[in-house]
Amino acid sequence: MSRPLVVIVEPYSSGNMYAPVLRRAGFSTCAVTLRSAAPLAASFRAEDFDHHLEYGADDAAPITPRLLDPVLDQLRGLTPVAVVPGEQHGVRLADRLAAELTPERANLPELAAARWHKGAMYAAVAAAGLPVIESLATRDPDEVADWLRDTGLGGRDLVVKPANASGTDSVTMLPGGAGWRPAVTGLAGAVSRHGIQLTDVVVQEYVTGVEYAVDTFSHDGVHTVTDIVRYRKRSVDGRIAIYESMEFVPFDAPGHDELLRYTERVLDALGVRFGVAHTEVMVTDRGPLLVEVNARPPGGAQPWACQLATGDNLVDRTVRYLGGGATVRPDYDLEMSVLVVFFAVRSGGRISGIEGLNAITRLPSCCHLKINVVDGDEVPETLDLMDAHKLGVAVLGHPDPAQVRADHLEVRRIASRVGRPGGFTIDPVPVPVTP
Incomplete structure (x- = not known):
């Protein structure tokens, strides 16, 4: 009998952990890679895959039948049981492929944009009645000027960042909002450090507090938590996303009930029903506020460090679920x-x-x-x-x-x-x- 097959779109960074774990669990693996000069492509390990398909565009290009259909036709012949993104620039294509090939293990297609475009993300969360950071996504500086006037944020500290970049690429804080116009015009249509064409620019109020990331694995719309980390960052010349450290913290630490309720409602608002997510939340004096959701594994050493801290990680939890193993636990122990x-x-x-x-x-x-x-x-x-x-x-x-x-x-x-x-x-x- 043939082995069940899982597709990993852009299996880079920590996303390259999927294939070895899947193979050990008895699965076959297929990589789908986009056309990109992404620096993370060096982390691709071709030997971990039984099949490798190339998608004929990068993440910024519209997904058209001409690009999608050849990949879909080949994947239908492989009858995958799941499609997952390995890295941020694979989220959009993985969402689309999963909706077509494994709809029982897919996120809500009608909310797809809200899982990769930060402007649509904040709008969807606000539409669900959750508190959010005051934000605007646009390419038009005049629209920003009107928004600053209407919201009363003129003269206040602002954050400017791309709507479709990954990591902390080009995230800048502007004290007193000074220089917001050149910051917006400089990002609109620029190319990211991953070689991806940027789309809209997000301008938002600058908020302070304690920043956390909540990592989850979801199945059938049920969100399970694999770890919570607390970030410490520093600011240098307006760059506010210089990481100093991240610490794994207990699931049941004081205040985490509110953080977790908010995170689960955010994931619901974004239509997350299957797969992993890395949700960054700032806990402020106004309560939890969404920084962003990344519907893919966290990058760098985090899954490995999570294994050290908890004895588990979101990649292994995903594979155990796909293998029909024990019931997925909703939480974790800090070991x-x-x-x-x-x-x-x-x-x-x-x-x-x-x-x-x-x-x-x-x-x-x-x-x-x-x-x-x-x-x-x-x-x-x-x-x-x-x-x-x-x-x-x-x-x-x-x-x-x-x-x-x-x-x-x-x-x-x-x-x-x-x-x-x-x-x-x-x-x-x-x-x-x-x-």
């Missing part, structure tokens, strides 16, 4: 205190003295150190998550949260002395105690 520490450089230049980071491996809680540069490499100033991933990451894990907190500060001390003038780190900061 170990785990903190992912990101690196950054304050100015572009040549790397030197990087071997000094090896001292991190001798810390009691160091589980993993990945450095992606060597002495002599030229690196840019760290402005976003993609820049940080190019440098590397340290993963700390220990049964004692106090040990992780102490080692976090030690990582920053070590990193501040090596790598570049000014260090391979942002400024060390006190690490708050997790409730």
